[in-house]
Amino acid sequence: MDTFDRIDAILDDSFGVTVRTVDSKLADELDSLDVVELMMSIEEEFNIEVDDDKARGWATIGDVVKYVDAALADKALQGATA
Numbered sequence: 134m135d136t137f138d139r140i141d142a143i144l145d146d147s148f149g150v151t152v153r154t155v156d157s158k159l160a161d162e163l164d165s166l167d168v169v170e171l172m173m174s175i176e177e178e179f180n181i182e183v184d185d186d187k188a189r190g191w192a193t194i195g196d197v198v199k200y201v202d203a204a205l206a207d208k209a210l211q212g213a214t215a
Contacts, residue, residue: 137155139179140152140198141194143174143175143178144162144194148162148163150162150163152194154194154195155195155198156194158193159192159193159194168191171197179201179204180208181201182204187200
């Protein structure tokens with residue numbers, strides 16, 4: 134399961150939202166409190182920390198996927214250098 138599929142599953146399970154594409158707009162589906170809950174769910178699912186300021190810049194599902202993929206890559210790089 135790739136990042137998009139895992140985020141789609143979170144959105145479906147937690148909010149009843151089915152995402153069609155990475156271009157789907159968060160504001161069309163979630164209010165600000167839902168976005169906070171999404172951030173917490175992402176932190177739990179991917180075992181990463183989500184920066185609140187960067188999350189405010191998420192406009193599309195694709196933005197979320199890019200953020201998570203970058204955070205996972207950073208985490209892997211830090212683990213490789215530890």
